[in-house]
Amino acid sequence: MRLRNLIIVTVIVPLFLVLMIFSLVAITSLEDNVRSKLETEVQTISRAIGTSLGYALTRETSESLQQTLQSAFSYNRIYGAYVFDITGKEIHGLGLGEALYDAEELQAVVEAGEMRSDYRDDDGWTYFSSLMPLRAPDGTILGVLQVNRLNTGIENYTGFLSLLALVAFSLGAAGIVLGIWWMFRRHIERPLSRLLEVMERVARGERRQRATIQGLDEFRRLGLALNHMLDALAEKDADIEARQRREIELERRLRKSRKLAELGVLAAGVAHEVGTPLTVIEGQAQRLERRNAIGDDERRRLGRIRSEVQRIVEIVRQLMDLGRQHNVDKERLALDDLVHDARQLVEADLEARDIRLEPLLPDPPVTLLANGQQLVQVLTNLLRNATQAEGVRRIRLTARRRDDSLCLTIEDDGCGIPEADRPRVFDPFFTTKPVGQGSGLGLSMVHRIINDHGGSIGVFDSALGGAGFEIVLPLEDTPHERTPHA
Incomplete structure (x- = not known):
């Protein structure tokens, strides 16, 4: 049952x-x-004139x-007085x-010797009639007095008035019930319906719905409270979403760190196994290069061999650095520097490529807590990739x-x-450059350095x-945000 009908029925x-x-x-x-x-x-009146009539x-x-x-008619609204014998x-x-009473009714009064009163109808009129025995001074009943009063005035209309x-x-x-119903519908039911509609929409997922602040003070306060609650829920939802995004990002960074750590372990093993052969190759190539018996073409080929050996050594070193856990030594540095x-x-x-660099730095200059050498390496790698x-x-x-x-x-x-x-783009060995022009470890190193600083890096369309x-x-040191390495 609706509240309106319940109030009407029960109250x-x-x-x-x-x-x-x-x-x-x-x-x-x-x-x-x-x-x-x-x-x-x-x-x-009957008693008042009854004694005089008995003597008469x-x-x-x-x-x-x-x-x-005749004296009875001096009283108010007496319309009839009669004297009958026994x-x-x-x-x-x-x-x-x-003719209100017949002879038998009059004789019954004489026999009873007591007054009797009754309402009688005659010729369309209603009378109140009283019958009283008339007694002689010695108590003998000599007749009956009938006094009639016409039922007029307010007593004749009491039924109609009722x-x-x-x-x-x-x-x-x-009218009052209708007025209460209308007032209830306008000032109570409609505001409640609006609030209920807002809550139903919110329950269906329309989290931006808010109640309209209008109506009576109680409903205005209720609407404000509902809006405050929805705002608080929205803040909680936003906080939960932000936490989820951070957790996803941390999980992603953790997976990448583990991947790089595993790669570092593999690289350490590879470096150990290939280190000695590479040293031998480098030494033999260097000894052959110093011989006077070989020609310029052979010496050039030996130089190419030594260059490629150094490239292999550098790649192995980068892989080992990529997977190794780093302790970043930070200091307060100016971004402009x-x-x-x-x-x-x-x-x-x-x-060389006629490229214009446009630095847009904040004023006053910003300082941050970081490792200068590593951040310069990050900026250098990104700028060099752009120039290429x-x-x-x-x-x-x-x-x-x-x-x-x-x-x-x-x-x-x-x-x-x-x-x-x-x-x-941040995966090791991924590169779009031709073979031999890039190791695919530059952006991986950039990602690792930013991660060690407790920051994040992403790609977008410029x-x-x-x-x-x-x-x-982060402008300040936030060690709790760093992603642990496996």
Whole structure:
């Protein structure tokens, strides 16, 4: 059952039933009181003139009877007075209602010797009539006095008034119930329905729904409380999502770190196994190169052999560094100095390919806690990769503060990185360069260094049209955020 109907059934209807019963009892009491007053008046008048009429019957004088009966009409609303003998025959009478009783009823009063009153109808009129025995001074009953009072005035309309009051009460009650229903619907049911609709939409997943603050103070406060609760839930959801993203990122970084650690273990074993053969090859090639008996072509080939051996050694060293757990020695450094040092290292590549570097650094300068040599290596690798990309004529390096972090972006206007290659750009040995022009370990080293600093790095499409790398580094030391190495 709806709240509106429940209130009407359990509160309003019982209240009006009690009021209606009380009103009916009051009207009935009023009617009984009026009738009782009427009866008392008629009986009092009958007793008042009864004694005089008894003496008049004793003297048998018609003039005394007539005068006494006429005196009864001096009372209010007495419309008939008659005197009958003991047989029921009329002796004298005045007014209306002569034939209200027959002779047998009159004789019964004589036999009973007591007053009798009753309501009688005659010719469309209602009378209250009183029959009283008339006694001689010695107590002998000589006749019967009948006094009639016409039932007019308020006592004649008490029934009609009762009905009218009942109808008026019913109409009033219906109006009040209708008014309460309308007020309940407008000021209680509709606001509750709006709040319920908001909660249902939120339950269906529309988390941005909010209640409209309007209506009575109670509903305004309820709407505000609901909105505050939804805002708190939204904050909790956002916090949970952020935590989930961080956990996913940490898990991803942990997997990559484990992968690199396993690769480092493998590289250490490879380095141990191939170290001696490589040393022998390097030594023999060097000895042959010093001989005067060989020609220039052979000496050039021996130099190529030694160069490739050094390249193998360097790759093995990078693999071992990639998988090894590092303790980063940090110090307070100015970002402008780091960018300047990295620019100096790639200046020759920029000039050779006529590429413009646009550093956009914050003012005042930002300082961060980091290992300068490693961050310069990160910036150098990313800038050098951009200079080696096809079609690059412009590189933009942007830095800005984001809460307690520093956000670095390096973008170019080249051809960009294909969508399919982005998940693999930080994997060891992944490269898009021709064979022999890259080991595929540069971005892996960049990822490892940023990870050791407690930061993150990602790839995006640059607004310049090419590739973009975003680096987020904490400005302060946050060892609790570092991803552990296996």
